[in-house]
Amino acid sequence: MQSTPLKDSILIVDDAPNNIRVLVELLTQSGFQVAVACSGEQALERIPEAAPSLILLDILMPGMDGFETCRRLKANPETRDIPIIFMSALTDSVDKVKGLEMGGVDYLTKPIIHAEAIARINVHLSLRHAQRRLIQEEKMVALGQLIAGIAHEINTPLGAIQASISNMTGSLEYTLKQLPVVLQTLSPIQKDSFFALLNQTRQAQVRRSSREDRQLRHILQQQLTEYPFPHAARLADSLSRMGIDFLDPFLPLLKADNAAAILETAYQLSIIQNSSQNIQVAVERATHVVYALKNYVRQSASKMPVYASTIEGIETVLTLHQNQIKHGIEVETSYAPLPQILCYPEELIQVWSNLVSNAIQAMNYQGKLAIATSQQGSHVVVQIADTGQGIPPMVKDRIFEPFFTTKAMGEGTGLGLSIVKNIIDKHHGKIEVESQPGHTIFRVCLPIHPIS
Structure with missing residues (x-):
């Protein structure tokens, strides 16, 4: 007789010692692990420990019969998927139909033919293993989709951090050279205006479309021309890049001879501010994703x-x-x-x-x-x-x-x-x-x- 390589555990539920002895010998020789219960009540108690892959269940037993035992097993989510093969000397088709309707997968008539029993057991165990593999494949497909998404969600903030660091590096080199020079040229009123400009820039970080950006530059250029200011187009470009849409608080700066250099320095400082904010947001986002993944993995255990x-x-x-x-x-x-x-x-x-x-x-x-x-x-x-x-x-x-x-x-x-x-x-x-x-x-x- 061919043995199964998976060493499945089979629970025999029968009240007849001779039947149990024959089945234990047959199944053990065929390579199965075997557990025994002499009644339906004992079967329900033994299942958590035995963890059977399949149950051979006698119908006619004193107390709880096989049908009631099956009903209880199928009503329990923990045991409902265990395949049950009924055993009985009853040959009435009504009993066979009843057993199948209650959730049994097959039926063996006593006296049991050994080769037939092993063949039927192997068929239903193979089906059970195939179903489990499909369920695992379904889980792996879902996990693969999640991992692909997670990789993207981690790479996106990492890319933002990398870009922000690159931007900060260039801006730091510029401002370290220019800021001391610029501050020396500013009057107290102009310094107040300069720091107000930096503060306004930090608060004005709203993404605009290219069209909105062009419109803002055009409006600023018109306002600068009215005062008038030299190099209005250049000043308008610097102000629009910083998100400034109202000139009055910054007029003392704009009247300075080196207004363009002042605005460029302020713009480079705003890049440093924005980049540090972007890094903070990206780190928080990556942390959130990692926490979710840790939560998923931790709970899976x-x-x-x-x-x-x-x-x-x-x-x-x-x-x-x-x-x-x-x-x-x-x-x-x-x-x-x-x-x-x-x-x-x-x-x-x-x-x-x-x-x-x-x-x-x-x-x-x-x-x-x-x-x-x-x-x-x-x-x-x-x-x-x-x-x-x-x-x-x-x-x-x-x-x-x-x-x-x-x-x-x-x-x-x-x-x-x-x-x-x-x-x-x-x-x-x-x-x-x-x-x-x-x-x-x-x-x-x-x-x-x-x-x-």
Whole structure:
């Protein structure tokens, strides 16, 4: 008999010692790890420790029978995905159908034919491993997209820092030479005007279009010509670069013989000021992204439920998806104060990431993403809405089915929303969807204190 190289663990649930002995010998010889439970109640107790890859479940047992045991296993998000093969001497097709309807994947009739049993077990274990690989691939694809976005989000502030340092270097060389000379030539009134100009420049950092810049230069040049000032065009250019649109406070400077040199020195100082501000903003941005990534990685290691912030998880996802969002998507958030909830934070981050990613793709990276939170009694509610194409009514009821997808071939495994549904079920929550062309809402409701 061919053994499985994966050393899967199989739980035998049967009340007949002879049946247990035969199955243990058969499965052990075939390379499986084996655990045994003599009743449905004992099976439910043993599963957390045994962590079986598959369950062989007898139907006719005293107390809790196989059907009730199966029902309880399928009702528990922790055990619902474990494949169950029923075993029974019953040959009535009604019993077989009932077992399959309750979630069993197959049926073995006693007395069990050894070769058939091993073949069926291997088939269902192979299917389970394939499904897990697909789920992992789905996670890796999502992680790859996040990493690409994160790399861009880190490189952007690093590029800004590099450019700002380059600008500062040139401006520092100029001002270190010129500033002492310029200050020596200024009267007390002109010095006050000079520092007022620097202060106004720091406050006037508003990005203007090329057209707006040309219009400002033209207006300044006209004003300078009216006084009149020599070299009006050159002075207007320097003032516009500093964002100055009102001349009166700076007239004492402009009347100086070396006004052009004074303005150029002020402009170079403004570059240093602006560059230092840009570096500060870029560092804060990079720090925010790194914090979000650390938050994501740290939480991914948690094995037990902990109390965590729902809003922090959503913000982590928005930060990690920023590269996909920022160019064509308007993000609107409306966060009501929420208590922390008992949860698996990394799994909920996967939920928010999947729903946000789906919304972005549904809008083809152009539209409005609206996220709102609220508390309703003992539950928190997260609503994620998009202005995408919508979900066709004929498929809306199937979107949470494993492997179902409306995407083109090769663009998805169809496991994303199925994983989302399983995670929410695990948290004893629920997910709803409303959709029409141009507007889709996913609504997730989670208990603050889940009941085990």
